[in-house]
Amino acid sequence: xxxxxxxxxxxxxxxxxxxxxxxxxxxxxxxxxxxxxxxxxxxxxxxxxxxxxxxxxxxxxxxxxxxxxxxxxxxxxxxxxxxxxxxxxxxxxxxxxxxxxxxxxxxxxxxxxxxxxxxxxxxxxxxxxxxxxxxxxxxxxxxxxxxxxxxxxxxxxxxxxxxxxxxxx
Amino acid sequence: xxxxxxxxxxxxxxxxxxxxxxxxxxxxxxxxxxxxxxxxxxxxxxxxxxxxxxxxxxxxxxxxxxxxxxxxxxxxxxxxxxxxxxxxxxxxxxxxxxxxxxxxxxxxxxxxxxxxxxxxxxxxxxxxxxxxxxxxxxxxxxxxxxxxxxxxxxxxxxxxxxxxxxxxxxxxxxxxxxxxxxxxxxxxxxxxxxxxxxxxxxxxxxxxxxxxxxxxxxxxxxxxxxxxxxxxxxxxxxxxxxxxxxxxxxxxxxxxxxxxxxxxxxxxxxxxxxxxxxxxxxxxxxxxxxxxxxxxxxxxxxxxxxxxxxxxxxxxxxxxxxxxxxxxxxxxxxxxxxxxxxxxxxxxxxxxxxxxxxxxxxxxxxxxxxxxxxxxxxxxxxxxxxxxxxxxxxxxxxxxxxxxxxxxxxxxxxxxxxxxxxxxxxxxxxxxxxxxxxxxxxxxxxxxxxxxxxxxxxxxxxxxxxxxxxxxxxxxxxxxxxxxxxxxxxxxxxxxxxxxxxxxxxxxxxxxxxxxxxxxxxxxx
Ligand code: SF4
Numbered sequence: 001x002x003x004x005x006x007x008x009x010x011x012x013x014x015x016x017x018x019x020x021x022x023x024x025x026x027x028x029x030x031x032x033x034x035x036x037x038x039x040x041x042x043x044x045x046x047x048x049x050x051x052x053x054x055x056x057x058x059x060x061x062x063x064x065x066x067x068x069x070x071x072x073x074x075x076x077x078x079x080x081x082x083x084x085x086x087x088x089x090x091x092x093x094x095x096x097x098x099x100x101x102x103x104x105x106x107x108x109x110x111x112x113x114x115x116x117x118x119x120x121x122x123x124x125x126x127x128x129x130x131x132x133x134x135x136x137x138x139x140x141x142x143x144x145x146x147x148x149x150x151x152x153x154x155x156x157x158x159x160x161x162x163x164x165x166x167x168x169x
Numbered sequence: 170x171x172x173x174x175x176x177x178x179x180x181x182x183x184x185x186x187x188x189x190x191x192x193x194x195x196x197x198x199x200x201x202x203x204x205x206x207x208x209x210x211x212x213x214x215x216x217x218x219x220x221x222x223x224x225x226x227x228x229x230x231x232x233x234x235x236x237x238x239x240x241x242x243x244x245x246x247x248x249x250x251x252x253x254x255x256x257x258x259x260x261x262x263x264x265x266x267x268x269x270x271x272x273x274x275x276x277x278x279x280x281x282x283x284x285x286x287x288x289x290x291x292x293x294x295x296x297x298x299x300x301x302x303x304x305x306x307x308x309x310x311x312x313x314x315x316x317x318x319x320x321x322x323x324x325x326x327x328x329x330x331x332x333x334x335x336x337x338x339x340x341x342x343x344x345x346x347x348x349x350x351x352x353x354x355x356x357x358x359x360x361x362x363x364x365x366x367x368x369x370x371x372x373x374x375x376x377x378x379x380x381x382x383x384x385x386x387x388x389x390x391x392x393x394x395x396x397x398x399x400x401x402x403x404x405x406x407x408x409x410x411x412x413x414x415x416x417x418x419x420x421x422x423x424x425x426x427x428x429x430x431x432x433x434x435x436x437x438x439x440x441x442x443x444x445x446x447x448x449x450x451x452x453x454x455x456x457x458x459x460x461x462x463x464x465x466x467x468x469x470x471x472x473x474x475x476x477x478x479x480x481x482x483x484x485x486x487x488x489x490x491x492x493x494x495x496x497x498x499x500x501x502x503x504x505x506x507x508x509x510x511x512x513x514x515x516x517x518x519x520x521x522x523x524x525x526x527x528x529x530x531x532x533x534x535x536x537x538x539x540x541x542x543x544x545x546x547x548x549x550x551x552x553x554x555x556x557x558x559x560x561x562x563x564x565x566x567x568x569x570x571x572x573x574x575x576x577x578x579x580x581x582x583x584x585x586x587x588x589x590x591x592x593x594x595x596x597x598x599x600x601x602x603x604x605x606x607x608x609x610x611x612x613x614x615x616x617x618x619x620x621x622x623x624x625x626x627x628x629x630x631x632x633x634x635x636x637x638x639x640x641x642x643x644x645x646x647x648x649x650x651x652x653x654x655x656x657x658x659x660x661x662x663x664x665x666x667x668x669x670x671x672x673x674x675x676x677x678x679x680x681x682x683x684x685x686x687x688x689x690x691x692x693x694x
Contacts, residue, residue, distance in 0.1 A: 004521060007458075007517055051354055052376075053375075053690070055400055056402050057398075059352060079351060096693075099354060134313075135379070
């Protein structure tokens with residue numbers, strides 16, 4: 001317990017200790033985002049993530065957006081365990097044939113209103129995996145996608161910024 | 170004759186055996202070609218003599234040039250620092266071979282893979298269910314890795330049959346493919362009697378993207394780019410194994426400086442993933458402070474990666490014959506300082522975990538994978554070492570690791586605690602190694618050598634943070650890739666998880682799973 005307290009005090013609040021320029025940009029982006037989310041969804045935005053064939057790096061960056069340094073939660077964005085609790089579906093990876101039904105079912109399990117966000121180059125059109133015998137549909141041919149966040153993988157700050165720009169529309 | 174000693178040993182066991190050909194296409198590879206009737210016996214003899222599980226086992230469709238399929242089954246010869254492949258040519262008229270998996274269990278998944286991808290039947294393997302081409306979406310009779318496969322021809326689709334455990338009071342709990350966390354997809358079918366799990370069947374393949382086919386026809390640089398996207402958190406280990414295979418074919422020996430940098434980055438990749446998993450284990454038992462601290466450490470390593478290479482996941486760094494870094498003094502000093510800070514933070518993290526009695530109690534004795542089972546299954550890498558299997562490619566094929574004197578870390582108990590401890594010690598060892606390499610790098614030589622290109626397929630390999638990553642590569646006359654066989658350690662290790670959870674309760678599954686932290690995409694390809 002003592003160690004935890006000591007580390008906690010020594011480390012201070014990690015969430016701010018990004019590079020100065022980046023921190024302020026990120027913070028202001030995040031605060032605006034929070035306002036937008038409040039306006040559109042009441043208090044917060046709940047996202048369910050589904051991987052339809054990603055290499056894992058896109059997940060890693062989404063998880064990083066939740067770490068104490070980026071802490072996306074402070075802006076009102078939560079990742080939830082069930083599609084029943086979600087406002088948005090975040091999809092990563094090219095669409096493997098094996099995941100098509102699971103993706104549809106996850107989307108159908110979400111309550112209205114709902115929307116879909118794709119993350120990473122693969123999720124747009126298959127990316128490097130385009131043309132494979134096992135990738136024949138794009139995500140947006142199966143569920144309606146309203147926002148795509150490009151990158152391979154997009155960094156945590158890109159993800160947060162993109163969500164903001166989208167909510168402002 | 171190359172490998173005469175090994176052939177003699179096989180001959181002692183099998184007096185009638187006549188080898189078709191023995192070649193040594195590269196100094197670290199020995200290929201023994203055998204006749205169909207000898208294949209199983211020779212594999213078994215090699216397996217027993219070398220005490221090696223099957224490291225890779227795959228087919229090549231060479232009907233266009235040579236009118237046949239070729240099978241390669243790779244073992245490892247630890248004392249001789251060599252790979253030993255048993256090769257069998259199969260005529261398209263009789264598309265089958267004698268299964269070896271009844272005697273060598275670690276060949277089992279490979280045989281199923283060869284069957285579903287090439288339609289070459291392993292005769293005698295009782296379980297030929299498909300791994301990746303799910304029966305519900307892929308009609309029977311389509312073998313995508315055959316060269317003449319163009320598009321799917323419609324046919325019968327079936328349902329997948331899970332192993333059923335029957336008896337009074339036994340029920341099944343299906344989980345997935347979509348899980349609660351931000352994680353890859355896989356289906357886990359638990360059979361439980363009361364609380365304890367008595368069987369777990371993992372049905373994977375959900376992230377199958379047909380990558381091995383995608384490599385075919387690509388140039389080597391394009392293949393390298395794809396290799397980095399097979400398993401994202403192992404991007405460097407994959408690109409390194411790919412480069413090694415490609416460099417063997419091209420006859421390139423990289424210079425010392427490149428070798429140092431590659432080893433440094435391989436260790437850095439190990440560090441960020443190990444700390445990530447340590448945090449994950451803490452999180453899965455609800456111990457959030459160390460989990461947050463681990464996330465901060467991981468993030469600082471990723472940021473250091475970005476500063477050094479321009480990419481958080483070390484993509485785009487490996488090049489054929491070298492790496493693309495500005496290797497100037499300032500960068501490497503920067504890395505030295507940030508790694509120093511990271512190692513200090515890590516020590517605090519470990520201390521917090523070790524001092525928490527309830528945490529240590531929770532991981533102690535949970536999810537045990539016994540050594541004998543791990544050996545039979547062919548579990549490798551970190552999970553293998555935690556169960557007492559001291560295999561580490563960095564030791565067997567040391568290169569620059571030789572000078573630094575790498576320490577192989579093993580544990581005997583095979584539980585979550587063992588995997589945690591191996592991670593902790595490996596992190597420390599990686600820290601030491603990077604520091605040592607960084608101190609030598611400024612005086613290292615910058616000239617490599619080049620010999621003539623080779624025609625044979627070559628095996629490239631690296632010891633990634635999960636374990637050995639293998640790429641077998643064959644190029645055609647124009648230098649384009651004809652076949653690329655990838656083995657991520659996850660493919661060997663998933664069955665290990667199914668055994669480790671036996672007798673545990675389902676709520677412990679996430680903890681056991683995290684302690685292995687296997688790749689879905691690396692295994693599903
Ligand atoms: S976009 Fe890149 S990082 Fe994301 S899943 Fe695809 S290959 Fe991986």
